[in-house]
Amino acid sequence: DAGVTQSPTHLIKTRGQQVTLRCSPKSGHDTVSWYQQALGQGPQFIFQYYEEEERQRGNFPDRFSGHQFPNYSSELNVNALLLGDSALYLCASSLRMVHYGYTFGSGTRLTVV
């Protein structure tokens, strides 16, 4: 049973560019959450998707947007990249109506130069 799959694993972009990160949730999970993790810090909540809608959002600007597809997979888009967007981006999946731990992917390491 595959866990959470994220792609790509590493990415280098230039300031001002746009990036799309992808996530396939664990089989059977219907909710996807995205996190940004800077080096030495805990994961920061970006937003959560359920039933193809953004349900919760953290303290991130509108440059960060997302989407969830009917098969529960999700994308995170970041526009007008800044140097400070360099981080590990983590996707986590869960089952909405079952209160249990999240399953995380290994993340996408984004470097903005």
Next chain:
Amino acid sequence: SQKIEQNSEALNIQEGKTATLTCNYTNYSPAYLQWYRQDPGRGPVFLLLIRENEKEKRKERLKVTFDTTLKQSLFHITASQPADSATYLCALHNQGGKLIFGQGTELSVKP
């Protein structure tokens, strides 16, 4: 403002001893509290969940306590091993469905 605080300094202990990690929070009324383990370059791995009406939860060598009056959780690893060396993250899950993490505590278990 809402805050989750974990020991910012790394914890170094000897193999076989009990490691105790602390998580304190303010301005939250969490429905659940969770602990995760994270190895370098990897995503967090879920370890234990404890509900607001539970005082203690155990799983093998792991034990978590949850004191909603003190707004604190303690995470214990008994008979620690070098393989337990990792960063441990505390996370609060409120009724709204957001899972919010602390900054993590790095644990190093020396043989």
